[in-house]
Amino acid sequence: MKKILILGGGTGGTIMANKLRSALEREEWEITVVDQFKTHYYQPGFLFIPFGIYNKNDVIKPKSDFFPPGVKVIFSKIEMIEGKKNQVTLENGKILKYDFLIIATGTQTFPEETPGLKEDLWYKEIFDFYTIEGAIALRNFFKTWKGGRLVLNIAELPFKCPVAPLEFVFLADAHFHSLGIRDKVEITYVTPLPGAFTKPRATKMLSGLLEEKNINVIPEFYLERVDNKEKKIISYDGQEVQFDVLTIVPVNMGNEVIERSGMGDDLNFIPTDKHTLRSEEFENVFVLGDASNIPTSKAGAVVHFGADVLFENLMSAIEGRPLIAKFDGHANCYIETGFGKGSIIDFNYDTEPLAGTFPLPGIGPFGLLQNTKFNHYGKVIFRWIYWHILLRGKELPIGPDMSMAGKKL
Amino acid sequence: MATQNIAGVNIDVNDEGYLNDPSQWTKEVAIEIAKEEGIELTDKHFEVLEFLRDENEKSSTLTIRKVGKSGIVDIKGLYDLFPGGPLKKSSRIAGIPKPSSCV
Ligand SMILES: Cc1cc2nc3c(=O)[nH]c(=O)nc-3n(C[C@H](O)[C@H](O)[C@H](O)COP(=O)(O)OP(=O)(O)OC[C@H]3O[C@@H](n4cnc5c(N)ncnc54)[C@H](O)[C@@H]3O)c2cc1C
Numbered sequence: 001m002k003k004i005l006i007l008g009g010g011t012g013g014t015i016m017a018n019k020l021r022s023a024l025e026r027e028e029w030e031i032t033v034v035d036q037f038k039t040h041y042y043q044p045g046f047l048f049i050p051f052g053i054y055n056k057n058d059v060i061k062p063k064s065d066f067f068p069p070g071v072k073v074i075f076s077k078i079e080m081i082e083g084k085k086n087q088v089t090l091e092n093g094k095i096l097k098y099d100f101l102i103i104a105t106g107t108q109t110f111p112e113e114t115p116g117l118k119e120d121l122w123y124k125e126i127f128d129f130y131t132i133e134g135a136i137a138l139r140n141f142f143k144t145w146k147g148g149r150l151v152l153n154i155a156e157l158p159f160k161c162p163v164a165p166l167e168f169v170f171l172a173d174a175h176f177h178s179l180g181i182r183d184k185v186e187i188t189y190v191t192p193l194p195g196a197f198t199k200p201r202a203t204k205m206l207s208g209l210l211e212e213k214n215i216n217v218i219p220e221f222y223l224e225r226v227d228n229k230e231k232k233i234i235s236y237d238g239q240e241v242q243f244d245v246l247t248i249v250p251v252n253m254g255n256e257v258i259e260r261s262g263m264g265d266d267l268n269f270i271p272t273d274k275h276t277l278r279s280e281e282f283e284n285v286f287v288l289g290d291a292s293n294i295p296t297s298k299a300g301a302v303v304h305f306g307a308d309v310l311f312e313n314l315m316s317a318i319e320g321r322p323l324i325a326k327f328d329g330h331a332n333c334y335i336e337t338g339f340g341k342g343s344i345i346d347f348n349y350d351t352e353p354l355a356g357t358f359p360l361p362g363i364g365p366f367g368l369l370q371n372t373k374f375n376h377y378g379k380v381i382f383r384w385i386y387w388h389i390l391l392r393g394k395e396l397p398i399g400p401d402m403s404m405a406g407k408k409l
Numbered sequence: 410m411a412t413q414n415i416a417g418v419n420i421d422v423n424d425e426g427y428l429n430d431p432s433q434w435t436k437e438v439a440i441e442i443a444k445e446e447g448i449e450l451t452d453k454h455f456e457v458l459e460f461l462r463d464e465n466e467k468s469s470t471l472t473i474r475k476v477g478k479s480g481i482v483d484i485k486g487l488y489d490l491f492p493g494g495p496l497k498k499s500s501r502i503a504g505i506p507k508p509s510s511c512v
Contacts, residue, residue, distance in 0.1 A: 156474065220494060222473060224484070236473075236488045266475045293470065 001030050004314075005088060005098035007078055007257075009035035011043075011300050011391065012104035012289035014066045015307045018393030021068045023315065032072040032096065034088070038063055041132060042386055043160075044300060044379075047167055047336070049135035050142055050247075051175045056132065058383075066391045078105070081261040083282040100284050100314060103270060105255040107160050107290040107298055113251040114155050116226035126226070126246045129168060130160070141245065147176070147184030148244030153233055154191050155223045156251040156267075160290055160298035163345075165189070165249055166196060166206060167336040173213045174338030188216040190233065190241055195219055199352035202345050205369050209337060252298070254291050269293035274349065275326040277310045284317070286310050296329035296349060304390050305330040308400040330402040332358075334379040342375035344368055348402040354409060359398050361406030368407065416441045427500070427507050431465060434504030443502045446491075450502070454490055456481045458503040465505040471496065472508075 004020060006013045017033050024031070045059035067073050077091040081103070088096045109130045111118040117126065127141065128134035152169050159165075169189050176182040189196070189210065196206040196217060210217055224236045232242045254268030263270050263281065271280040272292035279285035288310050289303040296302055305327070312325035329349035336342050344366045345353035357364040365374050389396060413422045416437035421429040426442070428434060439458060443450045450458075460479050464471055473496050477484035491498040496508050 157472065222484075236484050237492065265470075266472065266478055295470065 002028060002099045003030045003032065003097060004100045004102070005096055006031070006033045006102045006104060007081070007088065008104035008106055008289075008291070009033045009063050009067070009073065010040070010104060010106050010289075012106075012291075012303045012307060013102070014040070014063070014391045015304065015393045016102050016104065016288060016310065017071045018066070018068050018391070019307065019311045020314070021071050022393070023311070026070050030072065031070070032074060033067060034074045034076060034078055034090065034096070035063060036075065036077045038075055040066060040391075042383060043130075044164075044386070045383060046129050046132060046135045047164055047171070049132075050127075050129055050138040050168075051171050052139060052142075053171075056136060059132070061387065078257045079260070081257065081263060083261075083263070083279075083285055086284070098284075100286070100317065101282075102286050102288055102310070102314070103258075103279070103291050104288045104303075105257065105291045107252045107254055107269070109250040110253050111248070111250040113253075114223060114225065114248075116228055117155075117248065117250065119226070120228045121226075121231070121246075125231070125244065126248060128248050128250055130164075130249060138247065142175070145245065147181045149186045149188065149242060150245050150247070151188045151190060151233065151241055151243035152247045152249075153221070153223060153241075154193075154249045157192055158267075158298060159249050159252040161333075162197070162297050162299075163333050163335045165191075166210075168247060169215050170209065170213065170338040171336060173215060177339075186216070187214075188218060188241065188243075190218045190221045192222045193219060199347065201355070201369065202347075202353040205343065205371075206335075209343075209371065213338070258291065265293055274329065276313050276323040277306055277327055278313065278317075278323065286314055294327070294329065297331040297333065299331055299333060300386065300390070301332045302330065304396070305332075305400040307393070328401050330400060332398070334375060334382060336376065336379050337371050340376050341371050341373055342377075342379050343371050344375045344378060346402060346407075351402065351404070354407040356407035358406060359403075361403075363406075425501075425507060428504040431462065431504045431506075434462070438504065439502050442504075446498050446502065448491060448498070448502070451490075453482065454502075457487065457490060457499055461499055461503040461505055465503070470508075471500065471505075 039060050040063040042059040045054045048054040079091050080089040123137040127138035169187050176185045195203045197203040221235045224234050226233050232240045234240050254264050258264040258268040270287045270292055272287040272294055274294040279287055290298040309325045309327040313323040316323050332346045334344050347353040355369040358366045358368050412419050420433050476487050487495045500508050
C-alpha cells in the first residue's frame with residue numbers, strides 16, 4: 001500500500017483529502033490526514049464576530065464532517081517532519097511513513113513576538129480578531145464601549161488575508177455609526193506598508209474609501225513594542241500612537257513544527273516553488289496554502305486555486321511525469337466595506353487588481369474595484385460556498401488561472 | 410528605464426532609482442547613492458549591504474526581521490544605520506530591487 005500523508009486538516013488539507021480520495025484507488029493508496037484540533041473554523045467569519053454580525057456557532061463545524069470516507073484521520077499534534085527519512089513523528093511518538101507528503105499547516109498569530117503585546121491589557125483593551133478567542137473577547141468589549149481612540153495595527157508582513165484589517169475598520173465605522181456614537185470614536189489604521197494596500201490601483205480605491213469614512217491612516221509604522229501603562233504603540237523609529245482600544249494583527253508565522261523540523265524561513269514559512277507548489281528541498285513534498293512562502297496572498301481563495309494545481313502536479317509526480325501545471329498566484333478577495341456594500345479584487349503574481357466585471361466579462365455580476373451592494377452578497381455567499389463546495393474539493397465556476405477577460409487595463 | 414551616471418559609470422536605474430542590474434553595483438556606486446539618501450557609509454553599513462546582496466542572490470524574500478536576525482545588526486540598529494525606511498533605502502544602496510512586501 002502506498003501512502004499519502006496530509007499535515008493539517010484546515011482549508012487546504014481538507015480540500016486535498018477530498019480531491020485525492022476520489023481520484024486514487026483505495027486498494028492502492030492510503031490517505032491520512034493529521035490535525036491537532038477537532039473543530040474546523042471558518043476563519044473569514046472571525047471578522048464579523050466583534051460587531052455581533054456572526055456568533056461562534058456561525059463559524060465552527062466538526063472537522064470530521066468534511067473528510068470523505070476512506071480517509072484516515074488522526075487528531076494529534078505533529079512533533080517532527082523528517083523529509084530525508086520520509087517520515088513524520090506525532091506527539092505520542094508514533095511514526096507515520098509516507099510516499100508523498102502534503103504540508104498544509106497554515107499560519108498562526110504569535111503575539112509573544114512583540115514585547116508588551118501579551119501583557120496586562122491583553123484581552124482587556126488589546127485584542128486580535130484572528131483567533132476565535134480574540135474575536136469573542138473584542139465582541140464583549142465593544143458591547144459596553146462608549147467610544148475613544150480605536151487603533152488597528154499590523155505588526156509584521158506578511159499576514160493572512162491582507163484585506164481583513166481594512167474590512168475591520170470599515171465595519172467598525174459602520175458599527176459605531178449604527179450605535180450612534182461614530183462621532184465619539186476616532187479610528188486609526190496603522191500599517192507597516194507604504195499605503196493602505198500594496199498594489200497601486202487597489203490602494204487608490206481603498207484610500208478613497210478610508211478618507212470618505214474618516215479613518216486616519218499611518219503608513220510605514222513598524223511596531224517595536226506596546227506600552228501598557230501609557231497605552232501606546234511604539235515603532236522602531238520612535239513614532240508613537242496612543243490608543244484606548246488596540247486591535248492588533250500579531251506577527252504571523254508558520255507552525256512551530258516547521259521550525260523544529262528545520263524546514264522554514266525566518267518566519268517558519270516553507271520555501272516552495274511558486275509555480276509547481278513543490279517544496280524546494282524534497283521532491284516528494286508539496287506545500288499548500290498559508291504554510292508556504294509563495295509571494296501571493298495568504299487566503300482561502302488562493303488555497304483553493306492552488307489546490308487544483310497541486311492536485312495535477314501530485315498526480316504527475318505519482319506517475320513519474322514532469323510537473324506541468326503552473327500556479328499563477330491567483331487571488332480573489334471580497335472586501336467588506338460596511339453599510340451592506342463590498343468590493344472585490346482579482347489578481348495574480350504578475351497582474352495587479354484591475355477594474356472590470358467578474359467572473360463573466362462585461363456582465364459580472366460582481367464589479368471589480370467597485371463598492372457595490374452586490375459584492376457584499378458575494379462575501380455573504382462565500383461562507384455557504386466554503387462549507388459546501390470549496391472544502392469538499394468540488395469545482396467552482398472559476399478556474400485556477402486568473403482571466404484577463406472583463407478587466408480594464 | 411533610465412541611465413544615470415553614478416560615480417563616473419553609466420548605470421541602469423528604474424523610475425525610483427533602484428539598480429536594474431545588481432551586477433553593475435560597486436562600492437563607489439553605493440557611496441554615491443547613499444549620499445543622495447543623506448547617509449555616509451561605514452563598515453557596518455557595508456556588512457549589511459553585503460548581507461542583502463547575498464540574500465538577494467539566493468532570491469530569498471527580504472524582510473526587516475530577516476536582517477534583524479542576521480547577527481550583523483538588530484532591527485533598531487538597522488533603523489539607526491538607514492533612518493526612515495531602512496529596508497527600502499538599504500536595498501537601493503545595495504543595488505538590489507526594491508523589496509516587495511506581501512500582497
Ligand atoms: C480574520 C480572517 C479573515 C479571513 N478572511 C478571508 C477571506 O475573506 N477570504 C479568504 O479567501 N481567506 C480569508 N482568510 C484566510 C483563510 O482563512 C486562510 O488563508 C486559509 O484558511 C488557509 O488555509 P490553510 O489550509 O493554509 O491553513 P488552515 O486552514 O489555517 O489550516 C491549518 C491546519 O493545520 C493544523 N496544524 C498546524 N500545525 C499543526 C501541528 N503541529 N500539529 C497538528 N496540526 C497542526 C491546524 O490545526 C489547522 O487546522 C481569513 C483569515 C482570517 C484569520
